[in-house]
Amino acid sequence: MIKCNPPVLIEPESWDYYVDKLYAVYCNIFIEEPITYNNLPIYRNNNLINGKEDTFWHLIEKTASDGNRYPDYDRCKKIAWIKYFILHCSKLCPSIKIWEKLDPKKKKVRTYLWCESFDYVVIMEFRKTHYYFITAFNVIYNHERRKFEKDYQEWYKTKPPI
Ligand SMILES: [Zn+2]
Numbered sequence: 001m002i003k004c005n006p007p008v009l010i011e012p013e014s015w016d017y018y019v020d021k022l023y024a025v026y027c028n029i030f031i032e033e034p035i036t037y038n039n040l041p042i043y044r045n046n047n048l049i050n051g052k053e054d055t056f057w058h059l060i061e062k063t064a065s066d067g068n069r070y071p072d073y074d075r076c077k078k079i080a081w082i083k084y085f086i087l088h089c090s091k092l093c094p095s096i097k098i099w100e101k102l103d104p105k106k107k108k109v110r111t112y113l114w115c116e117s118f119d120y121v122v123i124m125e126f127r128k129t130h131y132y133f134i135t136a137f138n139v140i141y142n143h144e145r146r147k148f149e150k151d152y153q154e155w156y157k158t159k160p161p162i
Pocket of ligand 1: 004089115116118
């Protein structure tokens, strides 16, 4: 069985240097050698905030209870995983679960790629000509896992595997 083998973690160092290093990885994934999914390009929120794309800040920070945004080191370290899970795990990993879910309010279909071995999920929105990158994170809570499992089973009942 072929196992998933995501890239090594990018360990933290002085913050300014670290952010630039992470942004270089991000730019490689989305801009310089842009990845695709199902042969479609992947767009994201590329509004610039402090010289870096909005989606990048979303990926490396989290909102604390005081309302401020702080570094999320676990996600920082795994920023290179996004590319790996979209390009490789989604195609060959025995632990990947892929499903779609309609958001009835927004009438948008979201694609979920969940690697159970690494408990890592990538979420993208299907927009006919492209995918729109929503988020990627480690699944930490059991209630999240149960929800994903339920959504996957529901989708699987009515559709063949993607
Ligand atoms: Zn995997």
